[in-house]
Amino acid sequence: MKIKKFQARSFSEALTCIKRELGDNALIMSSEDKSATRSYVEVTAAVDYDMEPNESGAYSPPPSSQTHGSDISELKNEIRSLRDSVEAVRNMTCELILPAGRKKLFQFLRGRSIREDFAVSLVERAQELEDLETAMTDDMDCSRPFGRGPWDLSCRHGRRILMLIGPTGAGKTTTVAKLASRAVKEGKKAAIIGLDTFKVGAMEQIRIYANMLGVPVEVASNAEDMKMSIKKFSGRDILLIDTTGQNPRDGEYIKNLKDLYRTGLPIETQLLLSASSDGEFLMETQKHYSPLPVDYIVFTKTDEAVKLGSIYNLCRVYKKPVAYITTGQRVPGNIEFVDNKKLTNIILRTGSA
Ligand SMILES: Nc1nc2c(ncn2[C@@H]2O[C@H](COP(=O)(O)OP(=O)(O)OP(=O)(O)O)[C@@H](O)[C@H]2O)c(=O)[nH]1
Numbered sequence: 001m002k003i004k005k006f007q008a009r010s011f012s013e014a015l016t017c018i019k020r021e022l023g024d025n026a027l028i029m030s031s032e033d034k035s036a037t038r039s040y041v042e043v044t045a046a047v048d049y050d051m052e053p054n055e056s057g058a059y060s061p062p063p064s065s066q067t068h069g070s071d072i073s074e075l076k077n078e079i080r081s082l083r084d085s086v087e088a089v090r091n092m093t094c095e096l097i098l099p100a101g102r103k104k105l106f107q108f109l110r111g112r113s114i115r116e117d118f119a120v121s122l123v124e125r126a127q128e129l130e131d132l133e134t135a136m137t138d139d140m141d142c143s144r145p146f147g148r149g150p151w152d153l154s155c156r157h158g159r160r161i162l163m164l165i166g167p168t169g170a171g172k173t174t175t176v177a178k179l180a181s182r183a184v185k186e187g188k189k190a191a192i193i194g195l196d197t198f199k200v201g202a203m204e205q206i207r208i209y210a211n212m213l214g215v216p217v218e219v220a221s222n223a224e225d226m227k228m229s230i231k232k233f234s235g236r237d238i239l240l241i242d243t244t245g246q247n248p249r250d251g252e253y254i255k256n257l258k259d260l261y262r263t264g265l266p267i268e269t270q271l272l273l274s275a276s277s278d279g280e281f282l283m284e285t286q287k288h289y290s291p292l293p294v295d296y297i298v299f300t301k302t303d304e305a306v307k308l309g310s311i312y313n314l315c316r317v318y319k320k321p322v323a324y325i326t327t328g329q330r331v332p333g334n335i336e337f338v339d340n341k342k343l344t345n346i347i348l349r350t351g352s353a
């Protein structure tokens with residue numbers, strides 16, 4: 001076990017240093033507020049040598065063993081329960097460093113799966129629930145890049161080409177249909193381009209939606225095809241491009257997506273992430289998509305999520321504006337264009353009491 005003392009101006013700053021140096025698995029052993037005499041805080045943290053981050057920031061996996069079928073699922077359950085225990089201990093130790101009166105707010109935020117260092121920094125800025133709302137609202141960004149909203153279909157600035165990317169099953173095709181239906185309702189001329197040639201049946205899915213909405217559809221299998229389809233739809237107000245969902249860890253997949261931008265077309269990219277996914281998966285996933293020029297994040301399946309703190313966590317880490325959220329399977333419908341305040345309220349009201 002490696003034990004180290006950290007001094008910083010605030011507890012959240014100390015936590016950031018601890019995470020950077022010892023990694024996410026570090027445990028806080030003690031803390032002392034020396035601000036009265038020396039204007040700093042002192043926190044002692046420890047990490048097991050096996051859990052120290054390696055050079056790439058990831059943790060070394062334990063040596064592999066001969067495990068199969070039910071053994072693996074048993075192991076997974078055990079790991080999950082261990083992770084819960086570590087989380088509980090970590091929360092307790094974090095609470096220790098907080099000034100009295102802020103612990104309840106901290107627990108409230110953790111009950112919404114707000115990351116512990118973010119929760120500490122929030123309760124340092126907020127005394128009451130209302131202050132918390134304000135602080136979180138300030139941290140969110142549902143703003144409007146390009147001087148227009150994600151759903152300004154007035155097309156004053158010319159036509160829009162929106163491309164939806166994201167991991168498998170995030171809800172890209174369904175959301176393309178929702179957006180197309182909204183465009184049609186607003187009297188706009190929409191068209192769909194399906195780049196989804198990877199999955200069997202994927203094109204049928206988008207064609208069914210397009211027929212249902214009376215919107216033309218083209219299928220493209222590469223960047224050149226896509227360019228031609230975009231040219232073909234030059235008279236349309238809004239083009240919606242549905243892409244193949246694949247494992248974001250697959251470098252070839254990210255490279256193929258990158259090629260699409262070489263066309264030089266003004267494509268706005270929305271990264272769709274399922275709010276019901278594991279927080280760790282979301283953080284990891286956004287890293288894999290970061291080489292791409294993502295303009296907005298979209299959180300889908302917010303209706304299925306038990307907690308929505310990962311939306312806040314991701315907004316703080318990724319610093320991309322949220323375009324909208326989706327709230328169910330229904331097409332049309334089940335899509336909400338939220339502002340910072342509304343999104344904060346949704347996050348705060350979803351979770352344990
Ligand atoms: N509960 C819920 N389900 C959703 C939402 N959006 C999409 N789904 C469902 O999620 C499943 C996958 O949706 P798709 O639109 O096919 O996802 P995709 O990202 O296109 O998937 P791939 O093309 O395979 O990568 C479908 O069953 C959708 O009905 C949502 O907001 N809430």
Ligand SMILES: [Mg+2]
Pocket residue numbers: 172173174196202242243245
């Ligand atoms: Mg799809």
